[in-house]
Amino acid sequence: MTCKLSLATLEDASATAAVPAYGRASLSAGIVHFGIGNFHRAHQAVYLDDLFNAGDDHDWAIVGAGVLPSDAVMRDKLAAQDFLTTVVEQDNNKTAARITSPMVDILPTGDARTIIARLADPQIRIVSMTITEGGYFIDASGKFNPGHPSIVSDGNNPSAPKTVFGLVVAGLKARRAAGIAPFTVMSCDNIPHNGKVTAAAVIGTARLSDPAFADWIAENVAFPNGMVDRITPATGQREIDFLQNEFGIEDNWPVFCEEFKQWVLEDNFPTGRPRLEKVGVQFVPDVTPYEHMKIRILNGGHAAIAYPAALMDIHFVHEAMEEPLIRAFLANLERDEIIPVIPPVPDTDLDAYFQLIERRFLNPKIGDTIPRLAQDGSNRQPKFILPSTADRLARGEDIIGLSLVSALWCRYFQGTSDSGKEIVFNDASAERLHAAAVKAKDDPDEFLALGDIFGDVAKSDLFRKRFAHALKTLWQQGTRKTLQLYLDGQLAS
Template sequence: MTVKLSLASLKDAAATAAVPAYDPKRLTAGIVHFGVGNFHRAHQAIYLDDLFNTGSGQDWAIIGAGVLPSDAAMREKLKAQDFLTTVVEQDNNRTAARVTAPMIDIIVPGEKAALIEKLADPAIRIVSMTITEGGYFIDAAGHFNPSHPAIVEDAANPGNPKTVFGLILAGLRLRRERNIPPFTIMSCDNIPGNGHVTENTVVGLARLSDPDFAGWVNQNVAFPNSMVDRITPATGQREIDILKQDFGIEDNWPVFCEEFKQWVMEDRFPAGRPRLEEVGVQFVSDVAPYELMKIRILNGGHATIAYPAALLDIHFVHEAMEHPLIRAFLAKLEKDEIIPIVPPVPGINLNDYFALIERRFLNPKIGDTIPRLAQDGSNRQPKFILPSTRDRLTQGKDIVGLSLVSALWCRYFAGTSDSGRKIAFNDESADKLHEAALKAKDNPEAFLAFDEIFGEVSKSGLFRARFAHALQTLWKEGTAKTLELYLAGELVK
């Protein structure tokens, strides 16, 4: 017999899963969070659940907020179970389920006025977001893009915003009118300097319609930088069925994740914050070293294995890591080209950190997929791979492996694997990239014409030569043979 998740069934769920030690009905909101997807519910929400279980901070519950049509479906699924989420943490030698309850409501796109009013509520002292790397309206150099159509529309209609940032500004504007101190804005996305990037987008959008208000935001609103980490795959029927079969719990949208988690933040919260240091969050004066380490080594590592795995018809991440050529490719690239240009991080040995990353990627229980890693490359490549390429070029160092990663991405966008299997893309620029990748088979320069992706890197003669040779080798020899050539030190024209 299974238990359908709800507040009323928590006692029954406790037979197979940990349940809150606090009364969810007694929580009050202190945070509005945009993007209540799997990563948020496996990360920020978990830390808050841990804190609430100590009896502390229960005025910091989460109100979810959405701007996409899919957010409405999310709300219906979670509302049906009183906004509870079952999180299944999976390590190689351990699997455990817990029911979490730090979210008490979700406001959906059709309730814009209610959302702006909630943002103006004095009880809301933090607005956080997990909106993916592509949600910040920035170019390849990380600069705010004021010409993006969504930004142009919000700038012309600040009273009827549609973007996350337009909504945030509407809430701040109302707080200013009511003489309510502003909330802190906290990004939880994998972007270098995510606080600075968020600030540039928020202030940049405000400046387009109201320079005086933009100045007030710039002077009064805090945007702490942070580094977040936890591997969290998408939820499908597989995860729903495993939870039901192994734990007897019916959850409309459970979250499966690895056991490891990390959160490093700057301690800049003028309006106050929950005491997350009590549950493992590390507050530091400068997040940048931790952030750069994670983005270059872990996220860059994901991008490294995604495309050769896809071209070799591999579906799961752990299976990619079990492939000797892919695992060796990752190790050589990290140790030869990525790790040597990552600045020192206090208290961390970078080679030990990479060894931890390898173990995490090898975890078979996570069920993380290559299609998840391969999605949204037009936003991820400029953040996770190309900065390492740029830095090595600046230092006069070679980029054979990093150029191969970019060539593998191009070969992937030709649309078929080495066996001829059709590849399904998940990228906002998929049509343009596919067209360019097909042209690049005969003219590699065609794929490097996307300045918004490659930026200054594409101007390097060395990069263009290395990219072209790697891509031509991939088409002529196939993925496996190309990896063999790279590992043997022979992928140099």
């Protein structure tokens, strides 16, 4: 016997899952969040659910918003179940389900007028976003690109914006016109200095249509930096069926995630914030050390194992970690090249943190996939891998392993695994990456010529030499042999 998720069926669902201790009627919106995807619902929404369950801060409920077709699909699926989400937390030794209810509405996708009106509501004091690394219109140097067609369009039509940043600008302008204090803008994406990156995007978008207002935003709007962490795979029919079979709950789009979660925030919220420190959020003066640690060790680690695993026809992340060559490659890369260039983190042992990451990657219950880790590399490589490469080069240190990561990515984009299996790409730049990777088989510099990705790193003679040798070895001897050569200290010879 199963129950279809809704407010009316919460009592039935409580037989197998934890349900909210608060009523929906007790909530009022304080946050508009762009990007109601799996990560948001496994992370920010869960922290708020914990806080609301404790009886605190019920005036900080979430209103969802979005600009993409996928956001419209999500809105339809969640609206059909009263904006509830089943979150299934999976550790090696247990699996538990909970139903969260901090979201009270999702605004119509593409309806700029309605979204701007809600942003102008004085009760909304935080606008947050989870729009992926590629959603910030930044180039290889990490700078906002005001020439992107979508941003140019918003600059030409500021009253009818289509991007998140155009909508934020319009909402801030409406608040200023009404004499309402500006909301805080909070990024929840895996980007170094995500607050500064978001500020650059919002201010840069505003500057195209109203330079004076852009200056006002820079002087009056808070953009706290934050570090977020929780492994959250994509939802497919496998997860939907598991929830129904194991817990008796029909959820249109459940979220599966690991038990571990972390959120570190700079405490810069002039118009107030929920008391998230009560439920485990760390508030710190400077989030930078935590960002470096997480983005380079965890996200960089994901990028490092994704492409050798794909070339070896491995589908799940835990299976990649069970392959001795890949696990050893990751450990050597982290300890020899990545961790040594990470600044100290308060009260944190970086090697112990990496051991925690290894255990998380090995979790077989998560069902995280190599295709998910491999997607969007054109945005992830410049943020997760190449900064470590650049730091080592600046210190005059070798980059054998990091160059191999870049070469594996290039080999992946040729389009077939070592066995000849076709690789399905998921990257906005897939066409040009594939074209460059095919040419790079004969001339490795063709791939490094992607200046918006490699930037100044490609100007290094050492990097170009290491990359070319690693790519040649991958083509001549295959992924397994190349990884073994690296582990034996023979790849640079």
